[in-house]
Amino acid sequence: GAVVSQHPSWVICKSGTSVKIECRSLDFQATTMFWYRQFPKQSLMLMATSNEGSKATYEQGVEKDKFLINHASLTLSTLTVTSAHPEDSSFYICSAAGLQETQYFGPGTRLLVL
Amino acid sequence: GENVEQHPSTLSVQEGDSAVIKCTYSDSASNYFPWYKQELGKRPQLIIDIRSNVGEKKDQRIAVTLNKTAKHFSLHITETQPEDSAVYFCAATPYNQGGKLIFGQGTELSVKP
Numbered sequence: 123g124a125v126v127s128q129h130p131s132w133v134i135c136k137s138g139t140s141v142k143i144e145c146r147s148l149d150f151q152a153t154t155m156f157w158y159r160q161f162p163k164q165s166l167m168l169m170a171t172s173n174e175g176s177k178a179t180y181e182q183g184v185e186k187d188k189f190l191i192n193h194a195s196l197t198l199s200t201l202t203v204t205s206a207h208p209e210d211s212s213f214y215i216c217s218a219a220g221l222q223e224t225q226y227f228g229p230g231t232r233l234l235v236l
Numbered sequence: 237g238e239n240v241e242q243h244p245s246t247l248s249v250q251e252g253d254s255a256v257i258k259c260t261y262s263d264s265a266s267n268y269f270p271w272y273k274q275e276l277g278k279r280p281q282l283i284i285d286i287r288s289n290v291g292e293k294k295d296q297r298i299a300v301t302l303n304k305t306a307k308h309f310s311l312h313i314t315e316t317q318p319e320d321s322a323v324y325f326c327a328a329t330p331y332n333q334g335g336k337l338i339f340g341q342g343t344e345l346s347v348k349p
C-alpha cells in the first residue's frame with residue numbers, strides 16, 4: 123500500500139515553456155501533498171505544501187507565480203513550472219501524507235530546460 | 237523555523253560493522269522524526285520513524301533513538317550489508333505546521349564488502 127506515482131519521469135523542454143508535473147496517490151486519499159526540489163548530491167528542499175481544495179502554502183523564497191500548484195482532488199496534485207529557464211532544471215519530487223503524518227514519495231521528475 | 241543538522245556527510249564501513257548517523261533539531265515542539273533511504277536516482281523510502289513520546293524504536297537491523305532533552309536523534313544500522321549503501325536522510329516535523337518535513341543534509345553510506 124501507500125503508492126505514489128509521478129508523471130512524467132523525464133522532461134526536456136525549451137526555455138520559456140511551461141511544464142506540468144502530476145503527483146497521484148494510487149491507493150489512499152491524501153488531503154496533503156508536498157513538493158520538493160532536489161539538486162544533485164543535495165538534500166530535499168521543501169517548496170510548498172498542497173492541501174486539497176485550498177491554496178498551496180509556499181516556503182520562503184519559492185515564487186508562487188513561478189511554481190503553480192493545484193490540488194483538485196484527494197489523489198492528485200499538480201506542479202506547473204511556468205516560463206521555465208535553465209536554472210529551473212532539477213529533480214522534483216512529490217510526497218503524499220498518509221495516516222499519522224507519514225509521507226510517501228513519488229519517483230520524481232527530472233526536468234531539463236534547454 | 238525548524239533546522240535539522242545531520243552528521244556525518246559521508247560514512248564508510250566494512251560489511252558486518254555498525255553504522256551510526258546523528259541528527260540534531262532546533263524546534264523543541266517537533267514531534268515526528270522519520271528516516272529515509274535514497275538510492276541513486278530513486279525516491280526516498282521510509283525505513284523507520286519515531287515519535288516524540290518514544291525514546292527508542294527497533295526494526296530488525298535498524299534502530300532509532302531520540303533524546304528530546306538534547307534535541308537529537310540517531311539511526312543505528314547493525315550488521316551492515318552492501319545493499320545498505322545509499323544516502324540516508326533524517327527529518328523532523330515541526331508541531332502544527334501541516335505535517336511538513338524538514339530534512340537534514342544527508343549521509344552517504346558506503347558499505348564495503
